[in-house]
Amino acid sequence: MLENISSVKVSGGWHKQYTHSSQSTHSTMRFAVFLPPGASETNKVPVLYWLSGLTCTDENFMQKAGAFKKAAELGIAIVAPDTSPRGENVPNEDSYDFAQGAGFYVNATQAPYNTHFNMYDYVVSELPALIEQHFPITSTKAISGHSMGGHGALMVALKNPAAFVSASAFSPIVNPIECPWGVKAFTGYLGNDKALWAQYDSCELMKNAEQAHYLPMLVSQGDADGFLQEQLKPENLVAIADKKGYPLTLEMQAGYDHSYFFISSFIDQHLLFHHQFLTA
Numbered sequence: 001m002l003e004n005i006s007s008v009k010v011s012g013g014w015h016k017q018y019t020h021s022s023q024s025t026h027s028t029m030r031f032a033v034f035l036p037p038g039a040s041e042t043n044k045v046p047v048l049y050w051l052s053g054l055t056c057t058d059e060n061f062m063q064k065a066g067a068f069k070k071a072a073e074l075g076i077a078i079v080a081p082d083t084s085p086r087g088e089n090v091p092n093e094d095s096y097d098f099a100q101g102a103g104f105y106v107n108a109t110q111a112p113y114n115t116h117f118n119m120y121d122y123v124v125s126e127l128p129a130l131i132e133q134h135f136p137i138t139s140t141k142a143i144s145g146h147s148m149g150g151h152g153a154l155m156v157a158l159k160n161p162a163a164f165v166s167a168s169a170f171s172p173i174v175n176p177i178e179c180p181w182g183v184k185a186f187t188g189y190l191g192n193d194k195a196l197w198a199q200y201d202s203c204e205l206m207k208n209a210e211q212a213h214y215l216p217m218l219v220s221q222g223d224a225d226g227f228l229q230e231q232l233k234p235e236n237l238v239a240i241a242d243k244k245g246y247p248l249t250l251e252m253q254a255g256y257d258h259s260y261f262f263i264s265s266f267i268d269q270h271l272l273f274h275h276q277f278l279t280a
């Protein structure tokens, strides 16, 4: 059952937050939804799922990205889940890049994380089913995200190309098996099975993608991002895309960093990118 915890009118539509008991994460999860003006049971709208980065909740994107005006104009709903399960019974660490706030959108296999940290199942299956049941939203979906959430968006789209019409990301971790954030998280959640790690790595997934299942993909990256060289490595994904003819566009943006100032500067472009496929 959904519990509505806030409803605020914005840009002619509605921003709403909900909690619910999740079967995937065995915890109470929170998510936010933006419904554009005119969305109703007789006028269902397509949806962009937004996956946030490390330390974030359902609130960061909704409060800082400045997405509502363009989403309202285009008639796109936006759904933003939390980045992990939370609560007293959920394992945690005194760390910004692992455990609560850092679910990495995988299904953990390692104790004590494997009971709750099943964010892959949550964002791929449980949340979309809930959204389509309770809101005036169609099953036509695009996906985007930032940093850890950019990894989540590209990885989820590459693993489920029939479920999404397009994917995009800001400053994504594209090759988690080859960067410190990813190695730490995948070791903690997945153990030492590198074959399992590869199943959640966008570079490895793109290497194995079949042409019939290619999705339009847009990545925006600031060249003044302090995490670019050690953690993000977009060039690794571009090399694979170029070799395979995968329809990935990487836009390097001069002077931008890793923050929501960057996201808010280019979110309209990402919404327009997704709109052409959501309404095709």
Ligand SMILES: CC(=O)Oc1ccc2c(C)cc(=O)oc2c1
Pocket: 052, 053, 054, 055, 056, 060, 146, 147, 148, 149, 227, 258, 259, 260
């Ligand atoms: C609100 C905000 O700025 O979010 C934010 C800051 C830093 C990071 C980092 C370093 C990584 C990430 O995955 O997400 C993220 C989000």
